[in-house]
Amino acid sequence: MTSLDAELRRERAYHETCRTALAAMVERAAEHVVTGVDVSASGADAEALGYALRSRAKEMGELPDSPLFFGRLDFADTDAAGEHRGRHYHIGRRRITTDLAAPPLVVDWRAPISRAFYRASARDPHGVAVRRRFGWAPWSAGAAEDLTSLEDEHLGVPGGAAGLGAILAGELGRPRVGPMRDIVATIQPEQDDLVRRDPAASLCVQGAPGTGKTAVGLHRAAFLLYAHPQRIRRGGLLVIGPNRAFLHYIAEVLPSLGETGVRQATIEDEVGRQPIRARDEPAAEAVKHDARMAAVVRRALYARVTAPTQSVVVPDGAYRRRIPLEQLARIVELVRAEDTPYDIGRERVRARAVTVLQRQAERNSGPPTGDWLRRMGRSRPIGEFVDRCWPRVHPEQVLAELLTEPDLLAAAAAGLLTAAEQRTITWAKPPRSWKSARWSAADLVLLDELAGLLERPPTYGHVVVDEAQDLSPMQCRALGRRIGLGSVTVLGDLAQGTTPWSARTWPEQLAHLGRPDAAVAPLTVGFRVPAVLVALANRLLAALDVDVPAARSLRDDGELTIRQSADPVAATVAAVRAALAREGSIGVIAPDAQTEALRAALTEAGIATDTPEAPAPGGTARVTVLPATLAKGLEYDHVVAVEPAAIVAAEPRGIGRLYVVLTRAVSRLDIVHEHPLPAELRAATT
Known part of the structure; x- marks a missing residue:
């Protein structure tokens, strides 16, 4: 057995230990929901505690199955490592521990100590002696046997951490299948x-x-x-x-x-x-x-606010309390100048009118009660005044x-x-x-x-x-x-x-x-789009009327194919067949008006397809046919871009849409066209 095999066995065993600990954490979270109701506290505190415990249990129960760690940090046995001297930490998507007071088996990637995993380099090792990356089988659910490789970077050692390692490079370039x-x-x-x-x-x-x-x-x-x-x-x-x-x-x-x-x-x-x-x-x-x-609708709204045209008289037992017209106008004017939300302004007008009545009442019989204030606010004269000057809308x-x-x-x-x-x-x-x-x-x-x-x-x-x-x-x-x-x-x-x-x-x-x-x-x-495809898309930048730097890529493994055909539908089907012989997802991106015809042709050819809005049951189809207007933000290993000139002609900013389409591929791009390519791309065919 080689030393690598021995290390893999140890790490697989450690992963099983972490899996057992995580299962215990999930179980404890469920138990706490039951036992937490017996905690002595006020009603509000008990309700808040119960909500927190139920939320925690729900969160723990919904954790997706995946590998529990993806990296490890071994800190140097030197003063440069500080409090972490001589220690090692496994880094994963969430913290795993046997007990809250015990050191974690896995450290959450967001914890401060995990920052060294992303920042440490040969030039600045952050006290790290060895950074280990783990290679898991694609789409692993976290079975220990899916841990297939590991790779150590010896930081602080000349030549020990130059360039991207094989595991990191492989993960960056992995096939893009399914959701992000x-x-x-x-x-x-x-x-x-x-x-x-x-x-x-x-x-x-x-x-x-x-x-x-x-x-x-x-x-x-x-x-x-x-x-x-x-x-x-x-x-x-x-x-x-x-x-x-x-x-x-x-x-x-x-x-x-x-x-x-x-x-x-x-x-x-x-x-x-x-x-x-x-x-x-x-x-x-x-x-x-x-x-x-924004200014138009604001004017339209506040045009409904008008100055009062008459005073207000409110019956109050033996009294008839009057608010003069000038005072009412001043109330509306001041509230309007305060620039509060319209509905708040409406209630302020009401409240300030009632305040005038309150002061009159205080001079006659002392401070009024809360019931009196509410009755005045609901009185018909006050309501009619508010509705006329500041109507509800x-x-x-x-x-x-x-x-x-x-x-x-x-x-x-x-x-x-x-x-x-x-x-x-x-x-x-x-x-x-x-x-x-x-x-x-x-x-x-x-x-x-x-x-x-x-x-x-x-x-x-x-x-x-x-x-x-x-x-x-x-x-x-x-x-x-x-x-x-x-x-x-x-x-x-x-x-x-x-x-x-x-x-x-x-x-x-x-x-x-x-x-x-x-x-x-x-x-x-x-890190995802290959350099050859980035260079093609960069040809369009000058026509986009925006000031952005040209993109560059660290990947030199991409493929670009441009083919002109009198029958672009048949050429697209052929391109998809060829792509299916290789690994990864396939996106057929076309002008919106052509997507249904292409989907029908692929179906007739026996090729199952998805749409981005409605994936096939079980997500089994590797081919997605989508209009150019829905391509933004999506990625596919292999893209077949159909009729670029039609994509550009379809909308005022069509050149920007084409820029999006050309950058959806993370490995290979086929451009299929019958009509001449946009001028910015023609040089790519010569």
Whole structure:
């Protein structure tokens, strides 16, 4: 038996010890739910304790089956190792111990000591003598026999840690099958720095394709939940993705890191107070998403606030208490100047009118009771005054009237929107009432703006926003309201902007989110997309009208094939057949109008396919056919990109869409086309 075999046997045995300890932890968590109800405490304390224990048991019971550790740190027996001198630690996705007071069998990757696993190098070993990485069989559920290899880096020894090791390189280049997995075993120093940034500081990550920006954002979320649980869990954590396909793709990352209960949603989910039953023309949609609409709807709302026209007289037993017109006008004027949410302002007007009556009563008969104050506030004269000067409204009522009455829109949009823009967003067929209105996706963002003016929405402790470059100014404002006093991690790539309102610069986008001072950190070194494919995509940068550095990749093992065919459908089927002979997932990405024909051709050829929104039962199909508009954020080992020129021609920012498509492959890219390639790519065929 070789020394490697002996080490593998010892590590497999240790893994079984950890597995037994984890099972005991799960069992203890379930027992604590039962025994915790007998703890002597107040009702509120007992309820809080019970909730915490049940949440802990649920979390432990939902842990996915996976290897319990992926690395080990052996600290040097020198003073440089400090308190860790001569010790070793296994690093995994969560802490495992036999007892809370005992040293852990496995240290959570987010613990301070684990930072050395990601940061230690031959130049700066952080006191580490040996960093060990473990090689597990792909998609292992954690069976000990799945531990197939290990690799030691001897830090501090000349030549001992040069370049990527075989295990790390293999993990970075592993086939991409199924949903996104965590990168916790392969986090690089620059990524680790972003993951562990101060939770109070908002952060924007400008990440080129393949740099792992999405994974960095999700791991940052998991780190914040671990390191600052009270701060983050109090308000909750929200992850915003661009579409359902993307959310399905990333759904398992946080649970694999031991974090459940995180809301993952699209911006449409967050603002979806009404069903979408209408569709705007592109010109109207562009105006509605413009930042100027925030001022337009605000004017429309506060135009309903009017000065009083008569005094108020309130019967009070033998008294008739009167509030003069001038005093009422002053109340409305002062509350209007305080710039509070509309509904709060309405109640302030009521309360201050009652305060005037209270002072009158105090002069007659001393301080009134609470019942008297409530009776005055509910009196008809006070209610009529408030309703006339500061009427109760619904967001749908305000917006429907704004979009159906040209005169109202003209008054609200004066100096903000041109007459042509006003006509563009005016409804051609007004609904019978605001309650029967049919709302578009852009309307929902405006309704959310109005709802935010009426009252402040609940906020989150931290928000992660992916593909943030594609958010409109009004969508950014909607998210900004939900960030509130919390923090945000913004993820995106200006070069991948595809919407008509996509950001050209981060400062402008961050200002719309309410975080103009957020730090912008670039990630330019890719670990997933091969260099040959990155170089191809970089040809498009000059045409994208954004200032981002060209991406580069550490991988030189990719393949690029460009083929012109008079029958692109048949050529696509042939390319997919060839790809199926190799390992990994396959994405067929085509212009939206061509996807159904391609799916039908593949089915006729006997090739099973998935769609990104509805994977096949059991996830057995290796081939996914998807429109170019849904490709963002997804990755496949082999991509067949069909008809690039049609992808570019399909929308105003089609060149950005093509940039996205060309960077979805993590191993091989086939470009199939009948029509001439866009000019930026033609040189690649010569």
